[in-house]
Amino acid sequence: MIFINVDEKKISCEEGRTLLDVCLENGIYIPNLCHVKGMQTPPASCRMCMVAIDGEKKPAMACTTRVRENMTVMTDTPEIRHLQRTALRLLLSVHDIDCKNCSANKHCELQNLSRFLKVGLKAAPYATLLKETAIDRTHPCLDYYPNRCLLCGKCIHVCRQKNGQSVFTFARRGFKTVISTFGFDNPDVFCGECLACVEICPVGALVVRKDAVNSNQKEEDT
Amino acid sequence: MRVKNPKAVFQEIHDAAAGRRASVEKQAVPTVHLGMATCGIAAGALETKKAFEEAILERGIAAVVHPVGCNGHCYAEPVVVIDHPDSGFSPILYPNVSPGKAKMLVKLFLEEGDPRFEHILGATVENEMIPWVMEFSRFSKETRIVTRLCGQIDPESIDEYILKDGYASLARALEMEPADIRQEIKASGLRGRGGAGFPTGEKWELAAQADGGDKILICNADEGDPGAYMDRTILESNPHQVIEGMAICARAVGAEKGIVYVRAEYPLAVDIVGKAICQARETGLLGDCILGSALHFDIEVFQGSGAFVCGEETALIQSIEGARGMPVYRPPFPVESGLYGLPTVINNVKTLTTVPPIIEKGAEWFRGIGTPGSPGTTVFSVVGEVVHPGLVEISMGVTLRTLIFDICGGIPNQKKFKAVQIGGPSGGCLPEEFLDTPIDFDSLNEAGAMMGSGGMVVMDEDSCVVDVSRYFLDFTQNESCGKCTFCRIGTRHLLDILSRITKGEGSREDLSCLKDLSRAVSEGSLCGLGRTAPNPVMTSLKYFEDEYLAHVDHKKCPGTTCRDLTAFYIDLETCARGCDVCVGCCPVDAIFTTRTRKKGIDQQLCVKCGECKVVCPPEYDAVRRISPAEGVPVVERLDKE
Ligand SMILES: Cc1cc2nc3c(=O)[nH]c(=O)nc-3n(C[C@H](O)[C@H](O)[C@H](O)COP(=O)(O)O)c2cc1C
Ligand code: SF4
Ligand code: SF4
Numbered sequence: 056m057i058f059i060n061v062d063e064k065k066i067s068c069e070e071g072r073t074l075l076d077v078c079l080e081n082g083i084y085i086p087n088l089c090h091v092k093g094m095q096t097p098p099a100s101c102r103m104c105m106v107a108i109d110g111e112k113k114p115a116m117a118c119t120t121r122v123r124e125n126m127t128v129m130t131d132t133p134e135i136r137h138l139q140r141t142a143l144r145l146l147l148s149v150h151d152i153d154c155k156n157c158s159a160n161k162h163c164e165l166q167n168l169s170r171f172l173k174v175g176l177k178a179a180p181y182a183t184l185l186k187e188t189a190i191d192r193t194h195p196c197l198d199y200y201p202n203r204c205l206l207c208g209k210c211i212h213v214c215r216q217k218n219g220q221s222v223f224t225f226a227r228r229g230f231k232t233v234i235s236t237f238g239f240d241n242p243d244v245f246c247g248e249c250l251a252c253v254e255i256c257p258v259g260a261l262v263v264r265k266d267a268v269n270s271n272q273k274e275e276d277t
Numbered sequence: 278m279r280v281k282n283p284k285a286v287f288q289e290i291h292d293a294a295a296g297r298r299a300s301v302e303k304q305a306v307p308t309v310h311l312g313m314a315t316c317g318i319a320a321g322a323l324e325t326k327k328a329f330e331e332a333i334l335e336r337g338i339a340a341v342v343h344p345v346g347c348n349g350h351c352y353a354e355p356v357v358v359i360d361h362p363d364s365g366f367s368p369i370l371y372p373n374v375s376p377g378k379a380k381m382l383v384k385l386f387l388e389e390g391d392p393r394f395e396h397i398l399g400a401t402v403e404n405e406m407i408p409w410v411m412e413f414s415r416f417s418k419e420t421r422i423v424t425r426l427c428g429q430i431d432p433e434s435i436d437e438y439i440l441k442d443g444y445a446s447l448a449r450a451l452e453m454e455p456a457d458i459r460q461e462i463k464a465s466g467l468r469g470r471g472g473a474g475f476p477t478g479e480k481w482e483l484a485a486q487a488d489g490g491d492k493i494l495i496c497n498a499d500e501g502d503p504g505a506y507m508d509r510t511i512l513e514s515n516p517h518q519v520i521e522g523m524a525i526c527a528r529a530v531g532a533e534k535g536i537v538y539v540r541a542e543y544p545l546a547v548d549i550v551g552k553a554i555c556q557a558r559e560t561g562l563l564g565d566c567i568l569g570s571a572l573h574f575d576i577e578v579f580q581g582s583g584a585f586v587c588g589e590e591t592a593l594i595q596s597i598e599g600a601r602g603m604p605v606y607r608p609p610f611p612v613e614s615g616l617y618g619l620p621t622v623i624n625n626v627k628t629l630t631t632v633p634p635i636i637e638k639g640a641e642w643f644r645g646i647g648t649p650g651s652p653g654t655t656v657f658s659v660v661g662e663v664v665h666p667g668l669v670e671i672s673m674g675v676t677l678r679t680l681i682f683d684i685c686g687g688i689p690n691q692k693k694f695k696a697v698q699i700g701g702p703s704g705g706c707l708p709e710e711f712l713d714t715p716i717d718f719d720s721l722n723e724a725g726a727m728m729g730s731g732g733m734v735v736m737d738e739d740s741c742v743v744d745v746s747r748y749f750l751d752f753t754q755n756e757s758c759g760k761c762t763f764c765r766i767g768t769r770h771l772l773d774i775l776s777r778i779t780k781g782e783g784s785r786e787d788l789s790c791l792k793d794l795s796r797a798v799s800e801g802s803l804c805g806l807g808r809t810a811p812n813p814v815m816t817s818l819k820y821f822e823d824e825y826l827a828h829v830d831h832k833k834c835p836g837t838t839c840r841d842l843t844a845f846y847i848d849l850e851t852c853a854r855g856c857d858v859c860v861g862c863c864p865v866d867a868i869f870t871t872r873t874r875k876k877g878i879d880q881q882l883c884v885k886c887g888e889c890k891v892v893c894p895p896e897y898d899a900v901r902r903i904s905p906a907e908g909v910p911v912v913e914r915l916d917k918e
């Protein structure tokens with residue numbers, strides 16, 4: 056057991072765990088979008104979980120920082136909040152903000168974050184940039200909404216955990232990156248049964264199609 | 278196998294190579310050394326080679342054409358050095374040798390012994406008749422360690438490298454303890470030439486200490502910066518020095534497997550390195566029991582698909598493993614857990630190429646070159662508005678002024694210097710005040726630029742820093758891997774704002790947004806690409822804020838570059854009556870004749886291609902470009918018939 060100091064609160068924890076896990080367990084909320092508890096190699100891609108660590112010049116990511124004896128951490132400095140707000144605004148600038156018609160309304164991580172960080176649910180000051188495809192229907196029973204997706208990668212992670220490999224993958228590059236079923240064809244994975252991806256998605260980017268047939272049934276049909 | 282003395286084994290190899298060369302060289306005929314790297318070929322070296330060979334055959338002269346790599350003098354490509362001992366002249370360097378010139382040289386010089394003084398750039402050795410190239414600062418102010426043999430030997434012949442004492446450092450290293458090699462490299466102060474300047478000896482030490490199975494050495498030749506091509510040139514001109522450096526590193530850290538990661542867009546480099554590896558293997562300089570020692574080390578070539586981000590070491594590893602080329606959070610660093618989880622040393626081509634000379638001449642010698650904080654030399658590719666662009670190897674600490682004005686001949690056409698962008702898309706844009714900054718890792722960082730990969734773009738008064746920033750942001754936002762929020766979305770907004778400003782649609786709020794977002798992207802991004810992507814914007818905003826303001830407040834582009842903010846017109850004072858060279862060249866027929874039989878441009882039709890400015894004869898030089906576009910004088914048409 057070691058002690059760390061977060062926002063002037065002394066916390067005892069096991070050495071070597073991630074700062075994000077420790078803080079969340081101790082009731083200190085740090086915004087985070089791409090981390091799944093217990094992840095071995097966190098992607099550190101959402102860049103939300105920034106904290107200021109004493110003695111370090113630059114903000115650190117809580118999900119990739121391991122706790123060390125006596126480390127002093129601030130989660131609420133103006134710089135940190137400013138960077139987090141910027142990240143959130145950037146995500147909102149590529150988001151189709153239409154909460155009324157979204158399946159995730161009222162349990163959406165973007166809504167929670169905007170409340171927590173006191174950022175209006177709008178793209179400003181940035182221009183809104185949406186992708187052309189509103190809904191990708193290539194998956195047999197799930198609809199994918201590129202303009203809702205945060206590209207956190209959690210769906211890929213849970214799918215791989217459950218099925219050994221993931222139905223979804225990142226496709227394309229840079230600003231055009233999306234999640235896709237891109238070339239997936241493994242008859243042993245009966246997609247559409249576990250719905251772990253739909254459950255873990257922090258927004259409403261993966262939705263079960265109304266008249267869905269899962270790939271299992273589909274195979275029997277043909 | 279019995280372990281033999283590496284130096285003795287090397288001596289045998291050396292003697293065998295000398296024997297083979299002697300039989301080639303004993304004919305003592307004139308030799309035409311022709312630069313045949315990608316840059317030379319692009320300038321027409323293949324045609325020149327053919328012309329030489331045909332003319333030699335036709336005239337029945339005894340002479341040979343000897344393909345060599347690139348000597349870095351891009352402005353003079355195709356470059357030829359003719360060594361014609363019987364003529365009484367020292368070897369002579371001829372620039373810009375077209376097929377016609379080649380035929381002429383065969384007839385007049387090779388056959389008749391007249392070197393045609395008007396075509397000569399200089400002699401490559403000191404002599405009494407022809408100025409020695411070392412009398413020109415483009416040659417004399419260079420210090421060549423990495424590129425010392427580039428353009429002098431045939432890259433496809435291992436014998437030529439061996440006869441220039443190549444692989445002697447490997448033989449020496451094989452008699453040293455690995456720890457002593459690492460100590461020598463540490464003492465030399467060598468810092469990684471891949472951009473960040475991490476001490477190479479320290480990296481090797483970490484790798485040597487790391488436990489966890491076989492170790493891997495990767496030579497990073499991804500080289501994705503626009504405008505940078507020194508790694509390609511080295512691989513194409515002298516691949517064996519890279520291989521030798523890798524083998525010495527393998528001995529120092531205990532690696533058995535090496536990989537050269539080259540982008541597939543460098544087909545000639547891939548080909549030449551592949552051949553060089555085979556030759557080294559056949560000669561016993563790679564593979565099992567190298568030079569009879571206990572070292573087992575072999576190299577393979579991996580062709581990357583040419584993403585800029587794959588030059589970043591963690592993304593490079595992902596890409597070799599077959600995954601998406603996306604950077605991964607560090608630590609663990611590759612030296613602890615890299616390719617397939619094995620300890621992996623990743624070094625740049627230039628870093629590894631510097632190793633053999635250090636082993637040969639010692640750390641002390643190396644520290645004597647460059648600055649205390651950055652010993653040695655650095656290779657820059659200087660492009661843009663300079664008289665002698667090309668590859669230049671200078672010792673660290675040389676100032677920007679010396680590099681741009683003395684070595685590269687300054688700015689052409691009597692224009693004024695405006696700025697220099699150093700370090701490619703991750704670097705910064707520095708104004709005149711910084712011309713006396715010494716070129717080394719720390720001074721450049723301090724100025725807000727960075728060494729980066731060694732790309733340098735020189736801009737004169739007619740270029741626009743906003744447009745240059747836009748160009749680099751366009752590159753980085755295209756090359757972002759898309760993984761993390763700030764880089765994926767932030768660089769796109771930065772690009773959009775810059776594009777707006779160059780179109781005259783920017784506002785003061787856009788400028789503060791640029792500043793704020795640039796800082797956020799550089800602080801928040803995961804890897805070096807995103808962290809450095811805003812550098813061109815941040816530095817140009819800092820040093821050229823007035824230019825941004827001119828775009829925003831007055832819709833004026835001070836460098837008269839931004840298309841939407843400029844207009845072309847014809848100065849009636851200097852336009853020649855009755856000349857109509859420009860009329861035919863205009864793609865949209867925007868040029869008309871005025872009542873005085875001079876020319877005018879119809880602003881409604883003009884697409885601002887600038888063709889008329891190019892073709893207007895220099896004695897009139899009547900086409901002007903003006904900004905803001907509203908300032909363009911009104912010229913009336915001749916009444917329509
Ligand atoms: C976006 C990005 C691109 C890079 N591209 C290259 C490259 O093309 N070549 C290279 O040697 N290093 C490149 N690097 C640096 C490598 O990550 C690594 O630091 C380097 O290869 C280490 O070699 P060195 O110690 O010899 O400098 C790049 C880094 C980043 C962040
Ligand atoms: S679909 Fe949902 S879980 Fe998957 S990457 Fe997008 S936001 Fe994350
Ligand atoms: S900074 Fe850019 S290139 Fe690097 S991981 Fe993030 S998105 Fe990818």
Ligand code: FES
Pocket residue numbers: 086087088089090098099100101102103104116117118119
């Ligand atoms: S939770 Fe740490 S970067 Fe996403």
